[in-house]
Amino acid sequence: MIDLAQVSRVFEGRTVVADVTLRVEAGTILTVVGTSGSGKTTLLRMINRLIEPSTGTIQIAGRDIRDVPPHLLRRGIGYAIQGHGLFPHRTVAENIAVVPKLLDWDRGRIAARVDELLSLFNLDPAAYRDRLPAALSGGEQQRIGVARALAAEPPILLMDEPFGALDPIIRGRAQEDLRTIQQRYNTTIVLVTHDMDEALHLGHRIAVMDAGRLVQEAPPADLLGAPATAFVGTLLGSGDRAFQLMALRVVDDLVEPGPAPGPPIPAGTSVRAALAESLWSRRPALPVSRDGVILGRVTRAALEAQGGRP
Amino acid sequence: MGGHSATGLLRPGVDPLGSAFAALLGLSLLALPLMTTRPNRIAAGTGLTAWSALPSGAVLLLGGVVALGLPLLALRAAPPLRLAAAAAILLLLGLSAGWAADHLTLPGDRYGRVSPDAGWWLAFATAALAVGDGLARLRPGPILRIALLALLVGATGLALRTGFWNNLSVLREYASRSDTFGRELRTHAVLALTSVAAAAALGIPAAILARPVPALRTGLLATLNVVQTIPSMALFGMLIAPLAWIGRAVPGAAALGIAGIGAAPAFVALLAYALLPVAAATVAGLDAVPWPVRDAARGVGMTARQRLLQVELPLALPAILTGIRIVLVQNIGLAVIAGLVGGGGLGVFVFQGISQNAGDLVLLGALPTVAMATGAAVLLDAVVDLSRGRAAERVP
Ligand SMILES: Nc1ncnc2c1ncn2[C@@H]1O[C@H](COP(=O)(O)OP(=O)(O)OP(=O)(O)O)[C@@H](O)[C@H]1O
Ligand SMILES: [Mg+2]
Numbered sequence: 001m002i003d004l005a006q007v008s009r010v011f012e013g014r015t016v017v018a019d020v021t022l023r024v025e026a027g028t029i030l031t032v033v034g035t036s037g038s039g040k041t042t043l044l045r046m047i048n049r050l051i052e053p054s055t056g057t058i059q060i061a062g063r064d065i066r067d068v069p070p071h072l073l074r075r076g077i078g079y080a081i082q083g084h085g086l087f088p089h090r091t092v093a094e095n096i097a098v099v100p101k102l103l104d105w106d107r108g109r110i111a112a113r114v115d116e117l118l119s120l121f122n123l124d125p126a127a128y129r130d131r132l133p134a135a136l137s138g139g140e141q142q143r144i145g146v147a148r149a150l151a152a153e154p155p156i157l158l159m160d161e162p163f164g165a166l167d168p169i170i171r172g173r174a175q176e177d178l179r180t181i182q183q184r185y186n187t188t189i190v191l192v193t194h195d196m197d198e199a200l201h202l203g204h205r206i207a208v209m210d211a212g213r214l215v216q217e218a219p220p221a222d223l224l225g226a227p228a229t230a231f232v233g234t235l236l237g238s239g240d241r242a243f244q245l246m247a248l249r250v251v252d253d254l255v256e257p258g259p260a261p262g263p264p265i266p267a268g269t270s271v272r273a274a275l276a277e278s279l280w281s282r283r284p285a286l287p288v289s290r291d292g293v294i295l296g297r298v299t300r301a302a303l304e305a306q307g308g309r310p
Numbered sequence: 311m312g313g314h315s316a317t318g319l320l321r322p323g324v325d326p327l328g329s330a331f332a333a334l335l336g337l338s339l340l341a342l343p344l345m346t347t348r349p350n351r352i353a354a355g356t357g358l359t360a361w362s363a364l365p366s367g368a369v370l371l372l373g374g375v376v377a378l379g380l381p382l383l384a385l386r387a388a389p390p391l392r393l394a395a396a397a398a399i400l401l402l403l404g405l406s407a408g409w410a411a412d413h414l415t416l417p418g419d420r421y422g423r424v425s426p427d428a429g430w431w432l433a434f435a436t437a438a439l440a441v442g443d444g445l446a447r448l449r450p451g452p453i454l455r456i457a458l459l460a461l462l463v464g465a466t467g468l469a470l471r472t473g474f475w476n477n478l479s480v481l482r483e484y485a486s487r488s489d490t491f492g493r494e495l496r497t498h499a500v501l502a503l504t505s506v507a508a509a510a511a512l513g514i515p516a517a518i519l520a521r522p523v524p525a526l527r528t529g530l531l532a533t534l535n536v537v538q539t540i541p542s543m544a545l546f547g548m549l550i551a552p553l554a555w556i557g558r559a560v561p562g563a564a565a566l567g568i569a570g571i572g573a574a575p576a577f578v579a580l581l582a583y584a585l586l587p588v589a590a591a592t593v594a595g596l597d598a599v600p601w602p603v604r605d606a607a608r609g610v611g612m613t614a615r616q617r618l619l620q621v622e623l624p625l626a627l628p629a630i631l632t633g634i635r636i637v638l639v640q641n642i643g644l645a646v647i648a649g650l651v652g653g654g655g656l657g658v659f660v661f662q663g664i665s666q667n668a669g670d671l672v673l674l675g676a677l678p679t680v681a682m683a684t685g686a687a688v689l690l691d692a693v694v695d696l697s698r699g700r701a702a703e704r705v706p
Binding site for chain 1: 606
């Protein structure tokens with residue numbers, strides 16, 4: 001359905017997406033994970049031409065996307081923007097109805113669709129329809145952003161951290177809803193997330209990005225069974241059983257003397273949280289402080305060693 | 311009496327701004343002359359204090375209202391009380407001017423003049439400020455503000471129509487020029503409104519087109535900035551020669567009224583002054599549209615035109631309207647200068663009055679100008695608020 005062939009993007013001399021070749025089969029979900037700044041958003045935005053690739057080609061259903069006028073291409077691709085991007089001067093209903101209106105749906109059909117989507121996301125249509133985005137909570141805004149992307153029943157959905165602002169319970173429900181929708185309409189979805197559990201749970205396949213490169217692209221079981229690189233292995237770690245144990249241990253016993261860069265983590269932080277911080281901030285060692293006093297540092301190696309202990 | 315008022319309506323302590331209003335009002339009414347009388351329109355005047363200018367009933371009424379109102383302004387009274395006190399004093403000052411004029415005018419005297427003096431003007435301005443302050447503390451919505459403006463205009467119009475102030479010197483001047491006043495008033499309003507409308511019609515599209523191109527954008531704003539710094543007299547003067555030439559050289563131009571003096575240079579100068587604020591406000595308004603919103607508009611598949619009309623301009627509208635408000639008020643004032651170059655308008659009376667040394671005639675031009683500018687400011691502020699209404703934070 002979506003084919004990327006040797007796609008790269010350079011910003012001001014810096015390669016942000018490097019030589020990515022990837023295929024997303026029709027009716028499947030591809031989740032994209034990777035550290036902050038690894039090029040996930042850039043990769044996603046090249047699919048609806050919000051960013052043009054520097055080199056390489058992208059095809060949708062066998063057709064080069066450069067052959068379609070960008071605005072027409074985008075009307076057929078739902079896009080849930082990182083951080084919602086709702087129109088502040090339009091009501092919830094008007095925001096959701098944007099694409100159906102651009103596609104000239106009749107009013108009755110639009111109104112019915114708006115109510116259907118609001119109900120789907122557990123928002124009472126009568127109470128929410130006529131509100132402005134400023135009168136919604138962050139989580140509600142994000143759900144409206146996703147509803148807007150789904151409104152015209154697009155065959156393809158691009159979602160950039162769509163559930164980031166939701167609490168775990170609503171997030172779980174939103175994930176289930178997304179699966180239901182995806183199965184009902186056989187939608188092809190590319191979803192960027194920071195949450196490894198979400199990536200494993202939703203993705204038929206998972207793509208791991210590191211510094212602009214696609215380091216592995218595989219079904220969840222293959223990824224868990226055979227991480228292609230140490231980086232993939234550590235990213236995955238946060239989802240497995242050993243790491244759940246690490247959530248119960250604290251870093252205090254692992255502190256050793258020595259310097260480490262960046263902001264300190266407080267004593268009493270769990271081993272799992274410390275390891276996640278070390279991975280996301282790309283620091284091999286973290287300073288540890290108590291009451292503002294630096295006690296020393298913990299190294300990633302020491303943290304990872306905890307994962308192996310029963 | 312104040313000490314017995316319900317708590318809530320009057321709290322202990324002193325209101326700093328209100329005390330200043332009260333002090334100014336008391337000072338102006340007690341220490342300065344309220345009215346001036348003159349044997350004819352250009353003779354020197356004699357100042358009269360409130361108690362010698364007004365009939366005794368009016369002195370009592372004004373004194374009573376002021377004695378009740380000033381403590382309410384000075385102490386920490388509830389906003390509705392302060393507003394009522396200030397409005398009552400303002401109303402009574404308006405009435406006093408008419409009463410004093412009737413009281414001081416000798417029967418059958420056609421040359422004597424009665425006009426407000428320093429005390430009346432200072433008290434009136436202070437009371438108007440106090441009304442404005444009371445209103446601001448109550449935060450009335452835009453619709454209510456427009457309604458209050460309409461009420462004020464209606465009441466003033468009614469008083470003028472019934473001849474209540476006819477013995478005041480300004481209206482004596484009006485009486486001898488009633489044939490031309492209506493025409494100049496209309497010319498003034500038309501000059502100010504059409505120049506602002508033309509500035510919007512040119513400035514908004516120019517700003518939209520030039521904004522995305524850095525060179526054009528800086529060029530446009532820099533050019534208009536230079537125009538803005540030319541003193542208005544000089545700009546009117548600079549336009550006389552080229553417009554006279556166009557009037558002579560271009561067939562049909564003279565028939566349209568284009569000439570070195572007259573309405574054309576006045577219109578062009580007012581337009582030139584209005585362009586920068588309108589264009590700059592449009593650029594600033596469009597710049598302020600949040601990037602994620604702009605991006606989302608592209609992401610859902612809007613064309614450039616749809617993004618502009620459906621997302622960017624609606625969000626920039628309050629800023630653009632604020633720019634238009636500024637130039638409309640500015641141009642209502644500047645249009646006075648049209649009177650100098652034969653362009654008509656209320657400036658005609660102002661400059662005639664200056665050359666004849668007749669202050670009343672100057673006022674006949676200046677007072678309606680100030681009233682028009684103030685009305686335009688209140689009206690457009692309300693419109694700006696209305697346009698902002700939809701995007702503002704509003705929880706049902
Ligand atoms: N328009 C741009 N101009 C210059 N650099 C850019 C631009 N857009 C993105 N970048 C850079 O490209 C890199 C990748 O950005 P991208 O938004 O794709 O990261 P991401 O993986 O989505 O990160 P996050 O998880 O924080 O959202 C970043 O270093 C970013 O600074
Ligand atoms: Mg991103």
